[in-house]
Amino acid sequence: MALQNIPFPFNSMMPQKKKCAVIIGVNKTGGLAVLSAAVSGAEDFNKWAVSQGFDTSLLIDTDNPVTVKMIRDAVTGFVNEKIYEQMIVYFSGHGILKSAMDELWLLSEAPEDSNAAVNVQPSRFLSRRCGIPNVVIISDACRSAPGNTQLSQMSGSVIFPNSAISNTRVNVDILYATAPGDPAFEVTADEATKNYCGLYTRELLKGLNGKVPQIIKDYDFDSVGLVGLLNSPKFSIIPAYELSEYLFIAVPISAAQINITLSQKPDAEITSRLPSYLSLLESTKTELVHKSATQMTKNGKWLDGDFWNFEGLNKDFKIPKTEQINKEILENDIKEPQVDDNSVPKKYDEEAFDSILQALNRSSKDILTGFTIVGIPFVENHYSKNDVQIFSENEAVQIRIRIYLKTYFLDLPRGRLLPLAVLPGFIGTVVFDKDEVITVNYSPSSNSLNAVNGVNEINSDVEERRAVIAAKSKGGTFRISENIDELIHTASYLRRHKNLDPSLGLYAAYAYSQAGKFEDVQSIYDYMKEEPVPVLFDVAMLNELSVPEPDKLVLENASPFCPMLNQGWSYLTINPEFYDPFLIEISKYRVAGLWTTFTAEGSAIIKQKFKDLNI
Amino acid sequence: MNLILIHGRDQQGKNPSELKKEWLDTLKEGLLKNNLELPQDINIVFPFYGDLLDALSKDIRNPNSIAGVIAKGSIEEKQLSFYFEILSEMAVNAKIDDKKISDLVVGTREKGPLNWEWIQAIIRALDTHSPFGNFTLEKSTFDVFVYLTIEAIKSQINKFIMDSIPEGPTVVVGHSLGSVVGYNVLQELTGHNIKKYITIGSPLGLRSIKDHLSTPLKMPLSVTGGWYNGYDERDFVALNALDKINFNISPPIVNSNHVRNKTDNRHGIIGYLNDAVVAKEIYNALTS
Structure with a gap:
């Protein structure tokens, strides 16, 4: 049996649903090599969409520049109609991946206009509120490193309206022409252009x-x-x-x-079902x-x-049948937590995994609140010695914090700065591999009240699982969706003691948020706010994005002063007015990677702003 | 054949039998203009939810009630925002500009339009345009707010209406908020044959209402004989036709703006059901 595509209008007996598509093709974007197949790819996709009965809006740069406003107007127009059961947003053109889950589609006026780009992840986040039951985002774009400062400082814009949370459950599918991860970082946008030939769209x-x-x-x-x-x-x-x-x-x-x-290697996350x-x-x-x-x-x-x-x-x-995939996920070995997507089946970085496991139990027993730094030999102390003491023990740098700090700034080689949340009664273990932060894990210190209550009896499975997540995250493939519940439940000590491991809470909040499980994000936040320590900024931010009435005070009370994971910064573009303007300003000065790390330039600005760093 | 009449907002404390009689007397008046009478063998159901909605609404301020728990403490901000959106839309419909509203602000004015003084001024301006009575307009808006935004209340009201719909061919008439309730109920209804859905004075064309409906908007599967919407263009609650622009569903809703509602505020049920065309539409649906 073979099949043929029947042009629209369909046979009257065919099941019909109202569908719409915003189709974008941008060949030329400032400073980068001109693409040859982006516009034609968009046009071809448009032909298919029209043949399938989609109402389409085709935005290409053949005669005029393509702007964020044009895209947002087209998307909003379809959303406001409130009649569609499916929306496709297709993009063909230049794309950059600033860091894990922080990627941009570049439009005509980029990079001179730092907003002339579509910020993909927050747009995807907002699409869950649009009320259209199935949103499909198709990205035929590079996911390569920015390559220059101008591109790396782009912030981009969201293209879905910032609507109230909809009653309608929205399944968002996303298909990428390429996978993220280390190889992508090795190819600059310019280099990627040479090989760009639109074969994904074909x-x-x-x-x-x-x-x-x-x-x-x-x-x-x-x-x-x-x-x-x-x-x-x-x-x-x-x-x-x-x-x-x-x-x-x-x-x-x-x-x-x-x-x-x-x-x-293409990549996809599919949540829709028949x-x-x-x-x-x-x-x-x-x-x-x-x-x-x-x-x-x-x-x-x-x-x-x-x-x-x-x-x-x-x-x-x-x-493979979907059921089969799910079964495999459930039965999977603890060493490889699965994701419900079709991403490249890449093994996590085993070196990073080993580094994380080797960093276990290296914290000093004499510290109530502070950090254990593994993987770099020396840390400069720019705080008063009465407030912060730094010493070596267990082949690691130990940092004891004796004052209230919302953020501890760790100086790194090449003038970079790592902002860390200070959680009283917890020690954060920061593991470096080749000068790159690969994980920050918090555990109750051995002489804290939590330890007395037995909370820090973390079983080895949990530690191992945390290590896997961190190692897997390194390449930007950190996405846990369908089996996030299993992740939380496996870390059973969390439930037994009615409190939540901050590190897992951080990962879980992102995973729930990406999966559109806003109530679960709120549940994580509710758990964490019951603790006598500050809620992590990222968790607070995701919670405020998930509730109908966000409260700035929640962020002011959170720690550290900014998102800990780089992917968190892209969410600031959803409603920039809600955040401290300094955050928006400093967001440009970040180094690619999973954990927020500021460039030397950013570090100087922060040190100027917080002169004594006591925030 | 069943005839279900779903009333609108702000009906609490009224006698259901008297209210039903008022509706039917008015409908008969409309039929008489066509030399027609209400067919004899009609099973008329008037599901009176006014008191239930009122009781549930009061409950949202009770932190121990289900609705109260769901409303999660203060609902002031959500309420303010909803009032602002719906009343502003009505003001635009009534051609009342910001200057007119601003002139009616009493007392200290907070910066920006999203404050209760501004809301009160819109209500005063609307009441000047079409006399609802300030209290009535505010109470009515509150009814719509709690029904649309508090899921626990919406589901209880919907269930109450749904349980009242008997088996067999049925015509449903919804007025004002009743047309919104009717739409939601018909979307959930399965296994029924709704010969026609008739809405009058319906606010379903307001964006602030649509924002709280499940999407995509669509003709309820239970409605087999189409949807008729009658309204008066001077009724600022209802003057957005349920057409391609405001309610673009397939098959399309038949709109008629011919009604000249004789009630003071152009929105009252009496001024709709005694309209000859509306009454004839109901009659045709009942006898088809």
């Missing part, structure tokens, strides 16, 4: 247009009351999950066909054609290749 459209039989699913719409007609013709659909699986296999092969050195789908096809009775992945010849022409003849492709390739 493969995407091939899948969407029904040319990959393996990803086409029969679906009985009658069974869910979507048609209500007996004897209706057979329809087939292409769901987002199956499409992403295909892209995961086909895009690297197509990339390698163009140039063996070209590595492009009956959500992307393409609707009417079945016909002809034979399958086993052609799918695209090849480009040396002279630049595109050809349909034989999917099965690509070297390296398992000929028995089948799309």
Whole structure:
């Protein structure tokens, strides 16, 4: 059986839903090499969307620049109609990944206008409030390092309206042309351009247009009351999950066909389930054609290749069933907490994992509040010696803090500055690997009240799990969604003692927030605020983004003075007026990486602002 | 055939039988203009939720009640914001500008429009435009606020209405807030055959109302014979037609702005049901 894409309007018996798409293609953005296929990719995608009955808004830079306002107006217009069941936001153009989960789509006026970019993660966050049950974000953009200061200082803008939290549950799927992680950081935006050829969109459209039989699913719409007609013709659909699986296999092969050195591994997080789908096809009775992945010849022409003849492709390739994936996640070994997405199945950084495990139990027993620094030999003390004492013990630098501080600023090599939350009764273990912060874990100090109550009897599983999360996060693949509950429950001491490990609370709050589980974010915050120590800034910030009436006081009482994880900064763009203007100013001076670290320039500004650093 | 009549806001303390009689007498008046009578074999149901809504509304200030717990302490800010949005929309509909409102602010004015003095001034301006009575307008807005924003109250009201709908072919008429309640109930209803949904004086076209409905907006699956919406263009609660711009669903709602509501505020049920066209629409639905 093969299938054909039926042009809109569909057969009247076909199940129809109102769908809309904002399609963006930007070939030229200031200072970077001009792309050749971004606009044409957007146009091709638009053709598919129109053929599927989408109401579309096509924004391309052929004649005029594409601005944030144009995109926001288009998105808001569709959202305000309140009639759509699905929205696709497609982007083809330059993209940069400033740090894990902090990425921008560059628009025409970037980088001169630091806001002329779409800030992807906070936009995704707000999309959960838009009231459209299924939002699909498709990014055919590089996720490479900014490459220069001007790009790294871009903040970008959000494109979804900052609406009140909607009654409608919104599933957000996101498909990326490339994976984040260390390799991406090695390729600058300019370098990436040389290899950018829009093959992701080519493969995407091939899948969407029904040319990959393996990803086409029969679906009985009658069974869910979507048609209500007996004897209706057979329809087939292409769901987002199956499409992403295909892209995961086909895009690297197509990339390698163009140039063996070209590595492009797509990435996706799919949360929608049937009956959500992307393409609707009417079945016909002809034979399958086993052609799918695209090849480009040396002279630049595109050809349909034989999917099965690509070297390296398992000929028995089948799309795994979603249930099977979930089962695998549940049964997974503790050493590899899984994510419910189709990201590149990359092992976490084992070196980082070992470093974190080796840092266990290195804290001094003589410290009630402070830090243990592992992986750098020396820490300068710029505080009064009465207030902060620094000494060596257990082959680590021990920092004892004897005054109330909201933020402890740790000076790092090359003038950088690491802001740390000071939690009375806790010792934060900061682990470095090659001068890079790989984790900050808080544990009750051995002579604190918590220790007396047995809270610090952290079992080795929990420690190991924390280490895995931290190590896995290093490459920017930190995403835990569906099995976050399992993560929390595994760390069972948290529940037994009715308090929450700050480090896991931090990770969990982000994970819940990314999964749109706002009530769970609030639950984390509620747990943490019951403790006699400040709530971490990130958790407080995510909580205030999740409640109908945010309160500035919650952030003022949080510790440290800014987000601890770099990805937290992108959330400030959702409602910049809500935050201390200094935060917005200083946000430009960050080093890429998981943990917020300020550049030497940022460090100087902070030290000027907080002269005695006693905040 | 069943006829369900869903009343609007601010009806607490009224006698349900008298209220039902008032509706039916008015409807008969409208039918008479067509030389028609209410068909004999109609099962008329008037689910009176005014007292229930009032009791639940009072409960939100009681921290020990379910509604109180859900409202989580102070609801002042949420309420202020809702009042501002809905009353401002009504003021725009009534062609009342900020200058007129500003002139009616009494006492010290807080900076910015989002404050109770400003809200009170909008209410005074609206009342000058169409006499609802300041208290009535404020109470009515409160009813809409608690119904739409407090899930526990909305679900109890919806269940109360849903339980009152008998089996068999049914025509549902919703007035004012009743049209919003009716829409929500019909979306949840399964296994019923609603021959027609008729709304009159409906605020469903206001953005501040739509913001609190489940999306996407759609024709309830239970409604088999279409949706008719009648309104008076001078009724600032209802003058946004439920059309492609304000309520773009498929199949589309049939709108008619012909009504000349004779009540003082152009919104009263009496001025809608005694309209010949509205009454005929109900009659046709009942006898189809």
